[in-house]
Amino acid sequence: MTSSGLRAAAALLLLCAATFAAAAELSDKLRDDSELSQSTAKSFRRLMPVRFYSQVEQNPIANATLTLRSCTIFVPTNEAFQRYKGSIHVLYHITTAAFSKEQLPKSVSSDMDGNPPLYITKNRNGDIYVNNARIIPSLSVEMTNREGKRQVMHIIDEVLQPLSVQKNAKDNINNPDAMQFLQMAEQLELNDFHLRTYRSQVTLAKKESVYQSPGAHTFLIPIDESFKLSARSGLVDAKVIDGHVIPNTVIFTAASQHDDPKTSAAFEDLLKVTVSFFKQKDGKMYVKSNTIVGDAKHREGVVLAEIVKANIPVQNGVVHLIHRPLMIIDTTVTDFLKSFKENGENGALRKFYEVIMDNGGEVLDDITNLSEVTILAPSNDAWNASLIENLLRNRKKMREILNMHIIRDRLNVDKIRQKNANMIAQVPTVNNNTFLYFNVKGEGTDAVITVEGGGVNATIIQADVAQTNGYVHIIDRVLGVPHTTVLGKLESDPMMSDTYKMGQFSHFNDQLNNTQRRFTYFVPRDKGWQKTELDYPSAHKKLFMPDFSYHSKSILERHLAIADHVFTMKDLVQYSEQAGNVVLPTFRDSLQLRVEEEAGRYVIIWNYKKINVYRPDVECTNGIIHVIDYPLLEEKDVVVSGGSYLTESSICIILANLIMITVAKILN
Structure with a gap:
């Protein structure tokens, strides 16, 4: 070799040495960071080189960048590498300018051929993303290399994936729009x-x-x-x-x-x-x-x-x-549901379609025959409850449950709002004598729409999925399969809040979580208690005062039947036809009433009063609730003898005074 050749070789060796020494500053970080190490050792002392570092080592452009230039390098974690099955494009993870998290603009050019951009998203939670990968904030590192160039490393939770081109591609596709x-x-x-x-x-x-x-x-x-x-x-x-x-x-x-x-x-x-x-x-x-x-x-x-x-x-x-x-x-509602079978389309409602078909498919035929229809379709997750799994084999019960999710009308959110303007909207289903009750809370995009059916309160998680003959609303629970006790239902249902409050301060509610009993509870809805305020203003006032909790408890006991089974409205109609008045066992004595069916609605006759049943057969895990339009109440129920009102505290004071007088007489 000539002397000039020897000098060139020596210069090349020196350049290589300098390159490796400078690259080591940032590369050592990649090699030695415990978050990135693929070593299975527990100690930091026995760290193995990481996969990304080996990729950098094999890429001369990446090595030169680390040696000579400013840069930002986005380094995926070990877990990200283990999940990723494709080719690693090292230069797509590098941009030739240094950016801290705060300095990152909306996009930066990568060092890959064609310089395809990397897009930066800073969301409301303060997270920062590079394309689809999140920057792990606590693991960012900033340093200066031997050339005095600023370099920043960000650790990300995904491998960055550029546009992938087939191996036999004819065109040079680097950075297409x-x-x-x-x-x-x-x-x-x-x-x-x-x-x-x-x-x-x-x-x-x-x-x-x-x-x-x-x-x-x-x-x-x-x-x-x-x-x-x-x-x-x-x-x-x-x-x-x-x-x-x-x-x-x-x-x-x-x-x-x-x-x-x-x-x-x-x-x-x-x-x-x-x-x-x-x-x-x-x-x-x-x-x-x-x-x-x-x-x-x-x-x-x-x-x-x-x-x-x-x-x-x-x-x-x-x-x-x-x-x-x-x-x-x-597409029609039927075609939309059928699409769940074909090619796995619209997987969000796959389970709903499967339940319909497992039940014989007749429900789908019924939907097809409706010119206008709205479906409340439970999501896949809604079907995972154990109580539902136990019912899937009961075809008769499942048919009733599925029919409870079908409305013979084109009902979108705007219509629900209109119906709900002055009261909770009541909408009939194709299941005989079964209604759904919609409630809208909030305004605009923040509004939450709930629907109650058969004792279950569900939330619409996706509304107004439009079809040619109606709408599909996706809900988060299966209607008609109760998942809460009588107490839980009272506590959560906006229509029963007054009865719940009255039962709380009188401690009447304490028994309603008992799953060893079977309750039939005639619950006056809030509007029913509001009517008593007009009819019996003095009595209504006392019933909602804690000092009169004795009377409140006594009234509520009249509304609660306790037996070894529940009494549905159909049961009560049948018993009334056979025997006239029906006698139901309550906590203290009994409740006598008669139930009639008029034009598909139920009416209770109690003490010569007719009381409409607003929502029959609200099922719970330990009983059933019938929501009624008026309480089983008369004004004399809260009046003691002599026409005077006595509170529990008043009684206690009187008794205390009597005891003191008696003791004084004995001492004298």
């Missing part, structure tokens, strides 16, 4: 999903500019399989395409605020469409469009779509592939 993504979809790794149909509709509607728009947006793209219905693709017009784009906002699923509506590009004077994300407990992510203001071509209502491939970064935002187009309402 959303339109280029659509055009080159066949060359990308998309889990065998195809996008030809939607792409052709975008071209036909001349909406390419929406997907080419610079900036940072969220694009929702339906896969080809979602267009199996032959006429569906023709419904994808320019407005529908706009409804699949959230402009100027990048939403990755892990960073998304659930049920936080964002205005879509289809939000204008005559058409208003919002889009939001939400996650099921099984981990599946969904997106929904809500057409708040519709027009002749675009009906109002919610459309749900499962995200089948999420978080695909592109030059101008992020793409999510969805299992069906948004905004398009082109």
